[in-house]
Amino acid sequence: SYVLTQPPSVSVAPGETASITCGGNNIGGETVHWYQQKPGQAPVLVVYDDSDRPSGIPERFSGSNSGNTAILTISRVEAGDEADYYCQVWDGGSDHPGVFGGGTELTVL
């Protein structure tokens, strides 16, 4: 089954840019989605279809996907961005198609 690999943690100072990677075999050929989850809350979609933002998500959140790595970029990081972030793909060729990365804890220093 398809495997997505994320770094367990990323730290960034306020105002700086955070990049959270999601690795997978030829992930550039897949469509990647990203979720933010704060403690005690349900996940929230922040980027879909590699680089699109749902309504209400700040422009500071952006995504890219190429080769073996997808990236969630958060510009001008704020304290409120501190959360866990998960990438996700739907492996349509599999009979167990839902795949999440292991998650990345973003710490705002």
Place this chain on the structure above:
Amino acid sequence: EVQLVESGGGLVQPGGSRRLSCAVSASTFSIYEMNWVRQAPGKGLEWVSYISSSGSSKYYADSVKGRFTISRDNAKNSLYLQMNSLRAEDTAVYYCATFPTHTTSWYFDVWGKGTTVIVSS
């Protein structure tokens, strides 16, 4: 906007069964493809199961295949997860989540708040 409310969680003994429900507030529930996603304490998200809008297609994670059954009642705007032969490792918050209806892309755009299942003696 559609809203999802899960129920049915609780404490269950190893080997026992539990049925989770997800009530969907949508005038057209029958067009929604639905999923269950879970999160064990301190762990990441794990996709559990999918059901098509008609109920004719179902998929399961290997970790639950043969033990869990997803179903839906479009007349009652409800999604279900029947969990049998429960194990300690099934302890988790269980979320129901929809796919968007306006696109063929498969992401979880609406989530419930979750219901907690604890498998312990």
